[in-house]
Amino acid sequence: MLFQQIEQYFNNRETIGVQPGLDRVNKLLKYVNYPDKNLPIIHIAGTNGKGSTSQFIQSALLANNYKVGSFTSPSFYGIRGFIQINQQPVSESVFSHAFQKMLPAIEMLDKEENSPSNFEILTVLSFVCFEDNVDIAVVEAGMGGMLDTTNVISPILTIITTVSYDHTAFLGDTLVEIAEQKAGIIKPLIPMITGVSGAAYDIIEKKTEEMYSPLFVLDKDFTYESITMNRFIFNISKQQFHINLDMSGKHQHYNASIALYGLHLLREQGWQLTEEKIIEGVEQAKLPGRLEKIHNNPSIIVDGAHNLEGIHALVDAVKRQYSKSDHHILFAAFKDKDVENMINCLKENLSNVNVTTFDHVRAPSLEELELLDTNQPQLLVYDWKKYIDTAFEHKNECYYITGSLHFISLVRQYVKELQRNMLNDS
Missing domain, CATH: 3.90.190.20 (Mur ligase, C-terminal domain)
Structure with a gap:
């Protein structure tokens, strides 16, 4: 099937909307033999800041010569833009090959009247694309966390950027309910980073305790001080780093600080990252559609x-x-x-x-x-x-x-x- 035909195939399925549950995603993954199984993945949820935080992390990993995949939404670059390798939309050939591999499983679920949505298909498709092509992937939850299509993965690091009101029809009317959904990405023993405070933080803290997951928190384990719209100081373990971002806005100091701490934890896990290249990558990060x-x-x-x-x-x-x-x-x-x-x-x-x-x-x-x-x-x-x-x-x-x-x-x-x-x- 040509890529243009695949695009039309996705267009024809637009009417299949959001459906609760991870059953279809798990069935698709099983059919393609769990391509995410041996893939190191960073999982990011949050009402705001997911895209920027992901971009800071990706840029730093690229600066340290890793091949990086990312699954993000929405896409500014058509259907391929949801799935990126080294911050470029995956090629038509890689996308098409992965889709052909998945197509029989999609058709099987269609026959069972359990049709997967486009987002469910794209989630699994991303892992097929990444399997032999990247060293590490950064995956953003589409909506919420607990029941999001991406919550089938076993990550090496989880991040919840912020919790505020959004998608209330699906996630709940209170910050506590929304936080419970976001906290669904927390996995047993896997480090969790957040900048969330108040009642939403209490939910996250409780979930990490239940999961025996190490929890790292902004203003406790690391801090930042804004200097200008682009410049801030990042503080960690009695060290100070002066950061000058390409992205503008004080909210990006928050996102970049969470990303920097995540990169610090990756270094502790054994990833070959230098402070110099981390800062270089973070400072050069760009994100379409954010100021x-x-x-x-x-x-x-x-x-x-x-x-x-x-x-x-x-x-x-x-x-x-x-x-x-x-x-x-x-x-x-x-x-x-x-x-x-x-x-x-x-x-x-x-x-x-x-x-x-x-x-x-x-x-x-x-x-x-x-x-x-x-x-x-x-x-x-x-x-x-x-x-x-x-x-x-x-x-x-x-x-x-x-x-x-x-x-x-x-x-x-x-x-x-x-x-x-x-x-x-x-």
């Missing part, structure tokens, strides 16, 4: 702030970079998110805030956006592409496009098209 500047003149910055905690981090970053009125905000998110509170937070703290929607089954209609109970009237953008076209005419302005990572990926693609057209016209 990412995708165009100059005008400045267009995309940020996947898709929950309230992410919006607070964005507001902090914008306030530090710009004054009250010399920026524009365009926001769009899935309707099953806390859209009203996110819009209110943006409008209370920033100016020139516009709201829009995009083509996706989970996106709200313009009529639904008009009915939202926000503290100021909605400034609706009916066509986000025309908004960006107009933005291109205002060379001295700064535009932040934020919300759902799916929306951000559409914006990135459209801006690239405009940039290509500009080059062709020049």
